[in-house]
Amino acid sequence: MKTNKKTTSNCNPFDFLTEEIIFTILDYLNDDPFSKKSFSLTCKALYSIESHHRKTLKPLRAELLSRTLHRYPHIEHLDLTLCPRIEDIMLNVVSLACKDALCSINLSRSRFFTNIGLSSLVSSCFNLVEIDLSNGVELNDLAAAAIAEAKNLEKLWLSRCKLITDMGIGCVAVGCRKLRLICLKWCLKVSDLGLQLLALKCKEIRSLDLSYLQITEKCLPSILQLQHLEDLVLEGCLGIDDNALSTLQQSCKSLKTLNMSNCHNHSHVGLSSLINGAENLRELTLAYGPAVSLIPLSTKISWKL
Structure with a gap:
């Protein structure tokens, strides 16, 4: 009986846990590096498990x-x-x-x-x-x-x-x-x-960031043939004008977010055309752009001006 008690008292409870269960425990410690460090320093076995996790x-x-x-x-x-x-x-x-x-x-x-x-x-x-x-x-x-x-x-x-x-x-x-x-x-x-x-x-x-590139409307037809394009960033693209926005209107069925901050060569005419044709557009960013007071706000767009 004494031998059994001694064996039981020296038993490591982690010996009864599978590696998958210990990995799950470590998942809960991911946001606390100090706890993970303490865990790994407990013994050689846990040190090895933490290394593999x-x-x-x-x-x-x-x-x-x-x-x-x-x-x-x-x-x-x-x-x-x-x-x-x-x-x-x-x-x-x-x-x-x-x-x-x-x-x-x-x-x-x-x-x-x-x-x-x-x-x-x-x-x-x-x-x-x-x-x-x-x-x-x-x-x-x-x-x-x-x-x-x-x-x-x-x-x-x-x-x-x-x-x-x-x-x-x-x-x-x-x-x-x-x-x-x-x-x-x-x-x-x-x-x-x-x-x-x-x-x-x-x-x-799905996502394309062309900020501050020296591009024109010539590339837009090809870009807008991307059937899965959802996020397009044209920030600082000075070659984008009302004619380019007209192209966007005709082909941007999948587009959900468009960033045109620091674009100064378009007017409310081009933006109105874009909004009327962009069925799925949910967010349009126009920070530091031209005045937009004449653009209709009847669409479901989160304006960031």
Whole structure:
């Protein structure tokens, strides 16, 4: 009897729980990193379980990236915004450590990597569906060509990638046919031609940000042939005038939100035409635009003026 009591008293209650149940417990601790840290430091078994449970990682230092990824082998979402210096060799480390699991990576605050590192990343991590390369002011068409290797990519942010041209966008369009969201804000070398190529190849696009591009109404017919397009941002597109809005009226049946902030070359005539023809439009943003006092407000639109 004494032996049985001793055995019972030394028994770890977690030994009776499956890994799935412990993962569920950890799910409730996701918003409290201190609790998860305490959990992992309890014993070697829980340390190992927590390592396999973690799916999101935001490293504080690039120098520790290799060691951190070794501890967490099942990372799906990697946020490197706190690591400003990411070189190609570090992307190679990511591609080797996360090749079977990685779904999204945020490099919007990182520098010093090139198309070579990107190519290694996307060719190894075949499950990548999201890449944020915003503020990549040194990335060029070679980088865009590397991105095109990500055949399963669904979301791509290229904001302020000012060296990428229509040729690079064409590569992305040919390679990434599953794109549902793409942000080209401040990509100043992208013109009507690049957008026409994108619309021709990427039929699944739902969200498109063209803010501050030097585009005209020539690209709109192609864009508006996207049957699933719901969110269109034309902020600061000075080439959009009343004639362009007339084109929107004729073809924007799926469009739900439209942002035309800082667009100064249209009038209430074009906007009235747009509103009367946009059946599903629910939100129209006109901040810092021309006077809109003459536009009818009989539609179900959330005005942000």
